[in-house]
Amino acid sequence: MSEPGAYDVIVIGSGGPGLVAALRARDRGRRVAVLEKTDRIGGTTAVSGGMLWVPGNHHMRELGILDSRDEALRYLRRVAGGQSTEDLLQTFVDRAPEMARYLEARTPIRLTPLARPDYHPEWEGGKPAGRTLDHEPFDAAVLGAYRDRVRRGPHYPPLTYSERHRWVSPEDFDWELIARRLDAGILTLGGALVGGLLKACLEAGVEIVLDTAAAALSRGPRGVSAVTATARDGTEVLFTAARAVIVASGGFEWHAHMKRHFLRGPELASATPPSNTGEGILMAMAVGAALGNMNEAAWFPVIRIPGEEYDGHPVARLIVDERCKPGSIIVNRQGRRFVNEAMNYNDIIRRFHDFDPAAYDHPNLPAHLVFDERFRSRYNVATALPSDAPPAWFKTGPGLDELAAAAGIDPAGLRATIARFNGHAVRGVDPDFRRGQSAHDRYYGDAGHEPNPSLGPLDTPPYFAVEILPGSGGTKGGLLCDAAGRVQDAQGHPIPRLYACGNAAAHSMGMGYPGAGGMLGPSMTFGYIAGDSAGAEPA
């Protein structure tokens, strides 16, 4: 086994939380290495929207929004659903604004507040805008040899969120601008966050070790002191850590056994890199770590387009516009609606997970998004644009009965559901599920559509259906940590010199999702804290 040199702090995983932890530890003058098992940097963060949900952030006033510690905490206690701790929530609210300021002071990242509502803006402490922060575009050319090492994802063209939201349909995107940015290596969203962090890490002297998969932690009398890793050529390498190891290696959504035995319901498709196979959690369990929040994920309703792959695995595409714009509904195989389709992507999956104890199955699986020609010719469905001919992966019928037959839906149920829905939709109401009532639903609807931006009838044949799967943007359960990021053992004691953050840690938001950036904002905050704490460990 080779030993590449001694470090003070080893970070396993190069997503945003891992990189900010590395940078923070380096700020304390520590020798820091980041181990990344793939050949690209950024993990889940890089392929994500990259936004940060930060209550009380210093940009909110630019939108005229005021926030307070008390409001944020009242909101988060409800969001977390009893699966977090008061200590974690308070620490997050107190330290997240500091983390956001740090990013702008210490890295090239420039944050912009979005006029995007929390996911429950009407709840006590919820806000109509400002808590979600986006990033200005980042020029990867400044990364030199690492220019093309930031992971690119299949989900988003290089536009900022504000640019994307300016248009009703991707048909209207500025595709020439997108092409220029691709040519120039301009990153946005999660890529911009990773790019900015990577630039700061490289300048600070953090060592980035690619193609090196952590395999085991060594725990001695003073705590965790080393990581055994496997290089791409199969060589075993021992990385010693004089002060601490930080596990930031992502979730377990690509580990079939862990998914099956931990998650509270089916997760049938993941919108994350297939390298998220949970090793960081498993290797920390082997040295005694306790787990928390293991039943949760950042749940996404997704579409799979046959034949699409990312890193050799099927692509799962999060659908938002498709559910929120007027003229679509989601039905189960009985043809019945079962949820407010425009609800936030995390919470909507609870209804996909409904279980019928008599039939012993999930009555809302499979589920289909159903829409008509008027919807199809106005809005996108995943990558199918209105100007495209309907793709072969749309199930199609000239009438509702034919569509029902093509999609395996009960025709009478579908007819009855659409007749009822249409009768209400033309009046802009949904007495069954209150779709279009929340500011959240209306924000993601079509602002030019009256009387309700989220509600419209399905009455223009032909009709279409696409199966919607309960998927995720990463699991949210993992190593149980205290507010300093220290991994706990089964007796509730910290395991000396072992820290965790990101999706490898039990997420501080518990079962909920406070708003866009509700995964990364807290994860980055606890990465920032973990790096600081790890860097302060004595040698």
Added chain:
Amino acid sequence: MPAYTVTLPVAAEPAHVWAFVNDYANWADLFPGYQGHRLAPDGRSVWTIKGDLGMFARLVEVEVGVIVGDGSEGARFTVKGLTEKVQAEGAFLTRPLGPGRAELTFVLDVRAGGAMAPMINALLRPALPRMMEGFARSLVTRIESGEVEVPG
């Protein structure tokens, strides 16, 4: 409109090189992302290819038609996307370099269509050279290996 040309020497008789590339059964499985093909009327064929754009890969069906093949130095072909808005023109050209040596040139000019065309073309620009270089090298290796017998 991403276009790329790759030219490689081949240690084989020019007539052999031409006979080899003229029958796509000899090399179809080497084409990047090739999944299968079926014959269509009028000498055309429909290919299923897993197109890798770097950010993601997607199965596409394209119709290939040979428009010129004079049997001596090259063949030109057209490609029309059936499941995606994409068109292409290309050619295989051979040139003798001497006894037992030839030069093989592969040309491909791809044009995406539709609203997303600028983005798809931008993704193709770096992907196309990588794909074509790899394909051309594989072709040459197979020709030189003599593992495929060709008429002539």
